[in-house]
Amino acid sequence: MSAAEQEFPEPTGGLARRVPELGALELLLAVARLGSLGRAARELGITQPAASSRIRSMERQLGVALVDRSPTGSRLTDAGALVTDWAQRIVEAAEAFDAGAQALRDRRDSRLRVAASMTIAEYLLPGWLIALRAQRPDTAVSLHAGNSAVVAERLLADEADLGFVEGLSVPTGLDSAVIAHDRLIVVTAPGHPWARRRRPLEATELAATPLILREKGSGTRQVLDAALGGLARPLIELSSTTAVKASAVSGAGPAVLSELALGEELSARRLVSIPVADVRLSRALRAVWPVGHRPTGPARDLLSLTVASGG
Amino acid sequence: MSAAEQEFPEPTGGLARRVPELGALELLLAVARLGSLGRAARELGITQPAASSRIRSMERQLGVALVDRSPTGSRLTDAGALVTDWAQRIVEAAEAFDAGAQALRDRRDSRLRVAASMTIAEYLLPGWLIALRAQRPDTAVSLHAGNSAVVAERLLADEADLGFVEGLSVPTGLDSAVIAHDRLIVVTAPGHPWARRRRPLEATELAATPLILREKGSGTRQVLDAALGGLARPLIELSSTTAVKASAVSGAGPAVLSELALGEELSARRLVSIPVADVRLSRALRAVWPVGHRPTGPARDLLSLTVASGG
DNA sequence: ACTCCCACATAGAGTGGGCTTATGAGCGCG
């Protein structure tokens, strides 16, 4: 074997080889909480040897001892405590995923039918659904995502009980309550010239520069077009927020995204925010329902959750 | 089979059965970014049929069509775009996990040796490490977590190049720079009587109430004891932040935690924050290094990252 | 119109990780 054995480049990916599976992380959290492999195994519905083996293989994979075994139980090592907290973040994200995915399976018999715009469905709804499930565990929720017009349509056709929109105006026939505000942010990779500017960006500069954008018709795009006077120039048009972020991170150019979409990327400096002068890139997020039909039952529960937690 | 077939209670867990594995989520993100199953497969180093089958089985598991296949490529469905964004959050958490775990494998030959307090290592460091890797991909980092005394010791013994502490004072022999501030927050489950209070909590009430706490000697505990005058009464003492959170969520009682630890729990209202009057529960987070030895090389890179992103 | 290339799907075989049951060993407590 000479050096000719080609290393695969692996620019991204391979995470799954280095990060334990969700089941293993869940098990680790249970061990931390219950102080015993056996009890954790019972809680997850597997046998004690399975738990033992799984923790051991996780330790092998990470190259770090995670738990101190003793005949009186198991406690986390120092490294184990760290790993457990990092695992907790993954599991929380997985819970949000689960809550959302469950609502996507359009069950006809759902007790609460929600229609929401993309941004809200992506970033806020999963958390609300988790909270709702904590209060009313047996409420089945179905979710339909679409733009403002679609949301209004479904509400008026009695195909949804509660809607959420992010437009600049409220569709006719609907009552609404503002639940939060969302700002659009201009971002670039840290290496981009804009990242080193001292003066804020002018609206004219922004309008003159080709940007990485969602496709025409998306809520984000509408707000941006309105703010700039209808002329955002696309460098690329992509079909999902994820794709826009990935493209911006890789340095393809400046992008405009909701602040809700940019938690991790900004704090880890994969992207940096560029201040913008004299442009109103803010919009209200609203809950909506047919005029006169004040939400009741599960819809009311969800509504009160969103108002309480709305920033 | 009568109704005697006992449903397993599954109060927590079972997530792994409903959420696809990390490898599948990574694959989905690659498909979204590249617009083709085959290209995504190539990027992840698997074959096209494997990717095809894996996406299909994920769709079966979720009960939702995620991608529209066509002879010209694959695009996400509406539901697929939502699912992809939720998946992105999981993968981001997994990247932080990976960055941290990699630093935990105490490699002797690391170019940058970091010693950090628990809270910083848990919640801030992984993000910094990701950002550092983006700038300097070949910098191997090792991490050792411990309290302020341990951090100081390792720095002075030249076993670490850069330290992070969260104490109230800077250990002697070290220079420091404040990189962020951290507040401690009193939280309860939403059902707790305190959640319905109108007046802020008084320090004496807090001191008189048994609390869910980290064990004595933890940075969090020290700050709380100092603020209350040395007399926080423990209801339970637990060994990890995760365990404290879980216990508080389940309604065991009030807990005191760093705001850094409470992202998801507060916004999903699994926990609510209780205002506190006339108690200073704030502390500075500092980078530290031996007097005279201003950080250079990788240490300087990391330091400048943390200062830039510190709140 | 024919061909080439890319897209994705299907079929059948191999492998490995995780699960189970069964059993053994260390510590503490009555």
Place this chain on the structure above:
DNA sequence: CGCGCTCATAAGCCCACTCTATGTGGGAGT
């Protein structure tokens, strides 16, 4: 001193994921 708990080990099963090899369909270029 034995019973309870703890965790570890061993042997066998099974399924998910993987591969190679092949088939089908559409767009682009000649």
